[in-house]
Amino acid sequence: MSKFKPALPKGTRDFGPEVLxxxxxxxxxxxxxxxxxxxxxxxxxTMELLSTLMGKYGDEGDQLLFKIINSGDYLSKADxxxxxxxxxxxxxxxxxxxxxxxxxxxxxxxxxxMNRNDIAFPFKRYQIQPVWRxxxxxxxxxxxxxxxxxxxxGSNSLLNEVELLSIMTEVFDRLKLSKDLIEIKINNRKVxxxxxxxxxxxxxxxxxxxxxxxxxxxxxxxxxxxxxSKNLSEEACTKLQKFLSFSGDFAVTLDYLEKExxxxxxxxxxxxxxxxxxxxxxxxxxxxxxxxxxxxxLNYYTxxxxxxxxxxxxxxxxxxxxxxxxxxxxxxxPDVSGVGFSFxxxxxxxxxxxxxxxxxxxxxxxxxxxxxKNEEAQLFNLDKVRQLRKKGLPxxxxxxxxxSGGKLKKQMKYANRRNFSNVVVTGVNEMEQRIxxxxxxxxxxxxxYSISELIIHLQQQS
Amino acid sequence: MSKFKPALPKGTRDFGPEVLxxxxxxxxxxxxxxxxxxxxxxxxxTMELLSTLMGKYGDEGDQLLFKIINSGDYLSKADxxxxxxxxxxxxxxxxxxxxxxxxxxxxxxxxxxMNRNDIAFPFKRYQIQPVWRxxxxxxxxxxxxxxxxxxxxGSNSLLNEVELLSIMTEVFDRLKLSKDLIEIKINNRKVxxxxxxxxxxxxxxxxxxxxxxxxxxxxxxxxxxxxxSKNLSEEACTKLQKFLSFSGDFAVTLDYLEKExxxxxxxxxxxxxxxxxxxxxxxxxxxxxxxxxxxxxLNYYTxxxxxxxxxxxxxxxxxxxxxxxxxxxxxxxPDVSGVGFSFxxxxxxxxxxxxxxxxxxxxxxxxxxxxxKNEEAQLFNLDKVRQLRKKGLPxxxxxxxxxSGGKLKKQMKYANRRNFSNVVVTGVNEMEQRIxxxxxxxxxxxxxYSISELIIHLQQQS
Numbered sequence: 001m002s003k004f005k006p007a008l009p010k011g012t013r014d015f016g017p018e019v020l021x022x023x024x025x026x027x028x029x030x031x032x033x034x035x036x037x038x039x040x041x042x043x044x045x046t047m048e049l050l051s052t053l054m055g056k057y058g059d060e061g062d063q064l065l066f067k068i069i070n071s072g073d074y075l076s077k078a079d080x081x082x083x084x085x086x087x088x089x090x091x092x093x094x095x096x097x098x099x100x101x102x103x104x105x106x107x108x109x110x111x112x113x114m115n116r117n118d119i120a121f122p123f124k125r126y127q128i129q130p131v132w133r134x135x136x137x138x139x140x141x142x143x144x145x146x147x148x149x150x151x152x153x154g155s156n157s158l159l160n161e162v163e164l165l166s167i168m169t170e171v172f173d174r175l176k177l178s179k180d181l182i183e184i185k186i187n188n189r190k191v192x193x194x195x196x197x198x199x200x201x202x203x204x205x206x207x208x209x210x211x212x213x214x215x216x217x218x219x220x221x222x223x224x225x226x227x228x229s230k231n232l233s234e235e236a237c238t239k240l241q242k243f244l245s246f247s248g249d250f251a252v253t254l255d256y257l258e259k260e261x262x263x264x265x266x267x268x269x270x271x272x273x274x275x276x277x278x279x280x281x282x283x284x285x286x287x288x289x290x291x292x293x294x295x296x297x298l299n300y301y302t303x304x305x306x307x308x309x310x311x312x313x314x315x316x317x318x319x320x321x322x323x324x325x326x327x328x329x330x331x332x333x334p335d336v337s338g339v340g341f342s343f344x345x346x347x348x349x350x351x352x353x354x355x356x357x358x359x360x361x362x363x364x365x366x367x368x369x370x371x372x373k374n375e376e377a378q379l380f381n382l383d384k385v386r387q388l389r390k391k392g393l394p395x396x397x398x399x400x401x402x403x404s405g406g407k408l409k410k411q412m413k414y415a416n417r418r419n420f421s422n423v424v425v426t427g428v429n430e431m432e433q434r435i436x437x438x439x440x441x442x443x444x445x446x447x448x449y450s451i452s453e454l455i456i457h458l459q460q461q462s
Numbered sequence: 463m464s465k466f467k468p469a470l471p472k473g474t475r476d477f478g479p480e481v482l483x484x485x486x487x488x489x490x491x492x493x494x495x496x497x498x499x500x501x502x503x504x505x506x507x508t509m510e511l512l513s514t515l516m517g518k519y520g521d522e523g524d525q526l527l528f529k530i531i532n533s534g535d536y537l538s539k540a541d542x543x544x545x546x547x548x549x550x551x552x553x554x555x556x557x558x559x560x561x562x563x564x565x566x567x568x569x570x571x572x573x574x575x576m577n578r579n580d581i582a583f584p585f586k587r588y589q590i591q592p593v594w595r596x597x598x599x600x601x602x603x604x605x606x607x608x609x610x611x612x613x614x615x616g617s618n619s620l621l622n623e624v625e626l627l628s629i630m631t632e633v634f635d636r637l638k639l640s641k642d643l644i645e646i647k648i649n650n651r652k653v654x655x656x657x658x659x660x661x662x663x664x665x666x667x668x669x670x671x672x673x674x675x676x677x678x679x680x681x682x683x684x685x686x687x688x689x690x691s692k693n694l695s696e697e698a699c700t701k702l703q704k705f706l707s708f709s710g711d712f713a714v715t716l717d718y719l720e721k722e723x724x725x726x727x728x729x730x731x732x733x734x735x736x737x738x739x740x741x742x743x744x745x746x747x748x749x750x751x752x753x754x755x756x757x758x759x760l761n762y763y764t765x766x767x768x769x770x771x772x773x774x775x776x777x778x779x780x781x782x783x784x785x786x787x788x789x790x791x792x793x794x795x796p797d798v799s800g801v802g803f804s805f806x807x808x809x810x811x812x813x814x815x816x817x818x819x820x821x822x823x824x825x826x827x828x829x830x831x832x833x834x835k836n837e838e839a840q841l842f843n844l845d846k847v848r849q850l851r852k853k854g855l856p857x858x859x860x861x862x863x864x865x866s867g868g869k870l871k872k873q874m875k876y877a878n879r880r881n882f883s884n885v886v887v888t889g890v891n892e893m894e895q896r897i898x899x900x901x902x903x904x905x906x907x908x909x910x911y912s913i914s915e916l917i918i919h920l921q922q923q924s
Contacts, residue, residue: 006572006793009509009560014573016580017502017587024503036851038829038858040479041486045606046508046562046592047471047528066509067531069558071596075550083545088537096531098471100508110468111476118478120879122861125479130508134533144507157861159840166848281841283848331468367500378621379743386628386745389498396500399584399619417582 011143022358030148033170034126042125044107047098056106064133066100100132104149113331121154140316140347151340160339161304162281169287176357185291185307188275194261194268199239212295244293253290300324310351318347367394369420371411372401373427393458473605484820492610495632496588504587506569509560518568526595528562562594566611575793583616602778602809613802622801623766624743631749647753647769650737656723656730661701674757706755715752762786772813780809829856831882833873834863835889855920
């Protein structure tokens, strides 16, 4: 077998214990809050049929899907014509029928349609699983990353928007991502439709949202340039810029919109009303911004839209979502309204890491390592370790006894590298006296305990 | 967009809330025990380079790997010759360089080699992630399934075997998979080598283990037939059969082996000694069987081997593992001994399901649903729900108020299908009296509470 230097596929990562402690802390926090709000988990397979995935994420999405080669002699059924022409796209259909999950929304829609008869609607599900995109890797963008979705499907009530926004603040509060550090933006696609109407460009609603969505990245000037190139009139551009530049707190912006939109656009008026009702029901109203420049690229949104971005560091959105009216229609189940959103685990981790928020969280359980100076001491220690574990206290035994002469270099190096808070060294004296000698690593102090005393001591520490 | 009946790829499954509650219960149990024993988690990417995976699982394994087509115009770099010959195998290398994780052992070995300078050895890691095999789906065999591995690498001490076997009994005890329901089998590859020597066929050790491994499936007669066809002598077969048919408890079998092997095989004697030392250190010795017919197909095992099988139902092994001496050698890091094993989540779930073990476990949190007879009642309820959640008590609000007339058909149907233990219905009377009227669904009894009384009531239930 040839030996080679092992490597990872581009854009993927290993996670060691330390990073994983932080990631799992975030996931556990999100899970706890989802369950507090009555959401139940589902999981869908890593692989989906390409017939489920293709055409749902636009042309770019189709390109970015990871596709799996059919098993066995896949070329035996290959499209001859495509093979001759060496057409990668043409050949695909005949040699691959599966791809990796690209997001959790389309699999969720498929799940709802396939299980419609067993689901009690409104269905409140959460789903925390990785997704894969063959994107160009860069800061905050990986080829394998974890989404944490929550959706309520089968109900029009705006209480659902309120519940989801409450989940957001609860999760970010628990993660210490306070108001100073992140901004939670809200808008409504009906308001954007109203604005399109108000500026006399309702037929260009899609172009407008697609352009606005790039505002953060390319700036106002280039957004307007793009729209002009798509034949939006000079006058409409000027009016649009005025809307997008309006600044004021939530209530003030609502009044402004009502004044500007209600007389000219029924849809716009409806959007304002939805925003007003949602805002009225929110706790911690000062956590939310009404941001008219928030558009969300995805076309399936039809009402409220949300997005969360860090304020003090450069990072894409760490959470986003909105109301959709016909998601399951793509799989033949029309007229089911829902609202949902996603936390991006990897970007939340990167954000917390960059803001040094993990330092305040104790991620490692208090732990104790037993070292034996000889084989007999190992047996003595094994018995103690077992008694601690029976009380639910994590405890470890260093598998090799000290070499003759009682040198503990290897053992103590291990204890330091693993960062144990307590280390027990057992030799002839300790066994004779039947005591457990514990060194507190932080202070260097040594104390002797009986097993029952040690149990109490460790219980107090944890 | 064409509408079609959505489906899942062959051998894959969706998991709804109910099944997931059971699966997560098993995972949480395993995690808790791993951490109690001082194991730390790692995770590796879903995709690995084919250069990492190929050749590690035998020819069959290479076939069963799910392979991912390179992104972009993958045919532009395709092997012309293979393309002309329509050679599926020949073309593969030039159009695919990644595959899905096939097990957790090879990625773990790669991880250890790549992170050797940062790891404190002995390294105790656990890893709970799905793996994929393009196997023919059948009972207990899926194309996507979850393995829960624990390994200790970088230590020869038999204490590690003892720790892993203690983890096994602890996990199965917690899952109520008692001695009557499962058998934990132990053997040692050195003993099998000793037996090969003792029957005069040490050069056919591999053939012998491969054949023995099939004993459960094909029976003794066919195993011996297979070995004869591989030129094992009649005499050797007779002797082998005698070894494999020996029956006795652990201690008796050890004595038998010592008598038969020690005089004729150094390796065999070493194996017996290892088994004896391991057995001496085990708690609950009656949980373990010394099974000479246990071989484990994988060739990298060099010492202890373990396997767990249900006794009362037909199901493959639900856990297995062993000692390996050179796993990381395939990636250029020789002489690192380790021992590890895996719990198979899916088969443990199937076993517990078949044995009806989940019925005794309360998997759903006590929960309460608030229903409002009108919009004002919804506000009243929202306030109460928020107060409960602030105390950590899961609570839900049905998003739509009852339609005029106060009919609650839809709401009560939902409450029943979701199996809520408590349902609150708030109307004009309740608001006037400022009470929360709670119906206990099991008994149908109704009680009125203030919010502080309700908090205490629910805390007592949970």
